[in-house]
Amino acid sequence: MSPLPTRAHVLETLFQHWAPIARSETIPTIQALGRVPVQDLYAQVSIPVVRAAAMDGVAVASSRFCAGIPDMSHWKVGEDFCRADTGDDFDDRFDAVIPIEQVEFPPEGGLRLHDISSVQPGDRVRPCGSTIREGQLLVPKHRQLRPFDLASLAMGGIDQVEVFAKPKVAFLPTGSELIPLGAAVKRGCNIDSNSILAYNLLREMGAEPLCYPIVPDRPENVAAALDRALEEADVVLLNGGSSKGEEDFNARLLEERGSALFHWVAAAPGKPMCVALIGNKPVINLPGPPLAVLYGMDWCIRAIVHRLLHTPLPRRQTVPATLTEPIQAPSDMEILCMMELWHTPSGYQTKQKPWRGGSVADALGAGAIFITELGRGSYQPGETLEVTLLRGLEDF
Numbered sequence: 001m002s003p004l005p006t007r008a009h010v011l012e013t014l015f016q017h018w019a020p021i022a023r024s025e026t027i028p029t030i031q032a033l034g035r036v037p038v039q040d041l042y043a044q045v046s047i048p049v050v051r052a053a054a055m056d057g058v059a060v061a062s063s064r065f066c067a068g069i070p071d072m073s074h075w076k077v078g079e080d081f082c083r084a085d086t087g088d089d090f091d092d093r094f095d096a097v098i099p100i101e102q103v104e105f106p107p108e109g110g111l112r113l114h115d116i117s118s119v120q121p122g123d124r125v126r127p128c129g130s131t132i133r134e135g136q137l138l139v140p141k142h143r144q145l146r147p148f149d150l151a152s153l154a155m156g157g158i159d160q161v162e163v164f165a166k167p168k169v170a171f172l173p174t175g176s177e178l179i180p181l182g183a184a185v186k187r188g189c190n191i192d193s194n195s196i197l198a199y200n201l202l203r204e205m206g207a208e209p210l211c212y213p214i215v216p217d218r219p220e221n222v223a224a225a226l227d228r229a230l231e232e233a234d235v236v237l238l239n240g241g242s243s244k245g246e247e248d249f250n251a252r253l254l255e256e257r258g259s260a261l262f263h264w265v266a267a268a269p270g271k272p273m274c275v276a277l278i279g280n281k282p283v284i285n286l287p288g289p290p291l292a293v294l295y296g297m298d299w300c301i302r303a304i305v306h307r308l309l310h311t312p313l314p315r316r317q318t319v320p321a322t323l324t325e326p327i328q329a330p331s332d333m334e335i336l337c338m339m340e341l342w343h344t345p346s347g348y349q350t351k352q353k354p355w356r357g358g359s360v361a362d363a364l365g366a367g368a369i370f371i372t373e374l375g376r377g378s379y380q381p382g383e384t385l386e387v388t389l390l391r392g393l394e395d396f
């Protein structure tokens, strides 16, 4: 039997066959946190427009200080000087600011200065465009917007930004055994927790999740739900029914509707995954088990969403950790291992949470993951593994 396609090969092939059509929208700058601009963004204004005081003080004409500090006992506010505080614009007759700490206002009138020997043009004055200059590049395109970027856009007078629309990703839970969260759990039922997982992972990725009601395992119901999702979404995730059971016809449905590029991949949990294109939309049949959804969302759907958003895949923090118990995995698969991680005086230690036969809920609580290398089935205690954190380091 020929080896199953790897995650890298699946993505490479999908990206060769799929021509992503990214939609864009224009939104108020204040709401653009985390969004991705379509174009480079340049300042539309200069600030200060002319100039501004750089300190609280009095603005004066430096020309009157050419021969040193003049007699200022008769100086009048508004004529010979004016008050100008940090950030203030001031009259064009003046071109320098003297800090208020060095100025006295004697009761008999005029000004007296101390601890100052000269006043030069531009002293303590911020020139035009020193806060922001018209035409200055503020944020390059395709860079996710942070609060700081939004402030710099606002400073540059940009009140609307064209960003890539959040990719709409439909999630269709299929399975007659499924019940929605909140319904009474009876024998043979399983709670549709994958919708909760997918909804929140998609939001974290910057996508707009469209969660559909549970579809019973009947081909005509699944086909109808798929048609609707294809109309409404950019990417469709059909969950469950991917393997060899009586009701596992979802992969076949994808083959009938479009071109299925792959069914079965060298990545588990979730190896019966089916990756298809229907009318240039990626449609993925994610296997039903929750850890298969977690893994498939992580390596495949995240890559698709970032392709639509024109952003690189975020890199997660990793730490080296010493393995304390063996990992036994098939060598022809990239296995997602849910890891326990803890800190000791000699460094981080790690062990795999049981993956077949263990509690799924316990696995979902893992603080880190490790993906086995193709061609390497087992890992021995004492080996150092680079594990990827699913929580902040402060939690370990």
Ligand SMILES: Nc1nc2c(c(=O)[nH]1)N[C@H]1C(S)=C(S)[C@@H](COP(=O)(O)OP(=O)(O)OC[C@H]3O[C@@H](n4cnc5c(N)ncnc54)[C@H](O)[C@@H]3O)O[C@H]1N2
Binding pocket: 173, 174, 175, 177, 178, 190, 191, 192, 193, 194, 195, 239, 240, 241, 242, 243, 244, 245, 248, 269, 270, 271, 272, 286, 287, 288, 289, 290, 292
């Ligand atoms: N005879 C064989 N059996 C299985 C094989 C195989 O090769 N031969 N493959 C196994 C592998 S590997 C996987 S992975 C699963 C794939 O299962 P399906 O995609 O067909 O999924 P279902 O049968 O619909 O469900 C499996 C399991 O997951 C639960 N599930 C489904 N949807 C949800 C949801 N939305 N929320 C929570 N849990 C969900 C479902 O209730 C089942 O317990 O097949 C193996 N079997």
Ligand code: MOO
Binding pocket: 267, 268, 269, 270, 271, 272, 287, 289, 292
């Ligand atoms: O891919 Mo399945 O989860 O290997 O059991």
